[in-house]
Amino acid sequence: MAYDYDLFVIGAGSGGLAASKRAASYGAKVAIAEGDLVGGTCVIRGCVPKKLMVYASKFSHLYEDAVGYGWSKVEPSFDWQKLVTAVNNEVMRLNQLHINFLAKAGVELFQSRATLVDSHTVEVNGRKITADKILIAVGGEAIKPDLPGVEYTVTSREMFHLKEQPKRLLVIGAGYIAVEFACIMHGLGSQVSVMIRGDRILKDFDEDISSGVKDGMSKHGIDFICNSLAKKFEQTSEGIKITYAEKGKDTESTITADAVLFAIGRAPNLARLGLETADVEVINCEDEDLPRLHGYSVNCAIQVDEYSRTNQPNIFAVGDCTNRINLTPVAIGEGRAFADTEFGNNPRVFSHHEVASAVFSQPEAGTVGLSEAEARQKYGDAVKIYRARFRPMFHSLTGADEKVTVKLVVDSNTERVLGAHMVGENAAEIIQGIAIAVKMGATKKDFDATVGIHPSTAEEFVTLR
Structure with a gap:
């Protein structure tokens, strides 16, 4: 049977964009549908605008810290509207950039919502479109409880x-x-x-x-x-x-x-997708006591196997709608693995192990691998903890009561580093580098043999004893 497209993607967020462009690079005829701005949660209302606001929020502390370094005290003022406008302008720029990337890759964009009709058909603005394979990448949505007011x-x-x-x-x-x-x-x-x-x-x-x-x-x-x-x-x-x-x-x-x-919390955005019509199975929907989003329990997600296949052999799903690890780089990795497998003659599985993440709080946090509690549950008394907590050098002159924590979780039987954790300035940047070592199976001896960069916070990871 001849189809309109080799691949039709529902949702132009991180996972859908990555999958569609990768599939098109292999020569597939690809279309993607999105009823919102192009870019998904991360670009539109998540990590990108949030990180810009994080940057903005740090200046107030810098004004205070500068006094300890000899700068005169100032009374700064802040313009909320200016920040919000600037952030929104950047979001719109990125939205257009992603549209341009799709066009350059040869992916046709339908700027409207798509709904499943059957296992090979979607409906967009009343038009029925067929595809050999369909990928669902609709992401998640913030939830609220049902409370008065x-x-x-x-x-x-x-x-x-x-x-x-x-x-x-x-x-x-x-x-x-x-x-x-x-x-x-x-x-x-x-x-x-x-x-x-x-x-x-x-x-x-x-x-x-x-x-x-x-x-x-x-x-x-x-x-x-x-x-x-x-x-x-x-x-x-x-x-x-x-x-x-x-x-x-x-x-x-x-x-x-x-x-x-x-x-x-956030829940998979499964509303009005036509999952029942296409007989796509969902999981974790049984708990009636949990809040519901568009009729679905908030834990409800599209069930997929390690290759992101649903129970329908030609329908796939990646990203937050599958509720595996809900992070932008994970959705991108899942999307590319899907495209490589189905269109690139390179079957592969995306690994969900040792995925690093960060919390852009103040103080910032970064983590990769097992927590101490997870490690002890798995390895018992073999787990050894190396930890240091100290005032960062930057605050030696500011007088601020700030602390940094660095921590390694180690299996004493093999000396392998099972997890690395940090709280403090630049934690995300530091843990990103350490994640490579953890992913490669580095041991505590490997960390000990690494010469630190002095003076830096990062060197504490290779001097822990």
């Missing part, structure tokens, strides 16, 4: 477009998005409180990262409301009144803020 709150999607900077911001959530935005807004001058349902943030990270980041945030002036759950939100003349309760207590308390950010 929740419409007065925002998610990370809207944070980049607030017309005014909130003087008082309540962030609800303990994950990296909540932590990053709390630090951004505090650095820009907002009064920030963070409400978490337990007493720990970043619970999926190594405990030294969790405690190190939280301690640093607290010292900077961010307030934590721990072991608490929001109950309702009301718009008042003074702002948004949040009613919440501590766990295990019958009494309720209130706090008022100018804006409330819900950052309790």
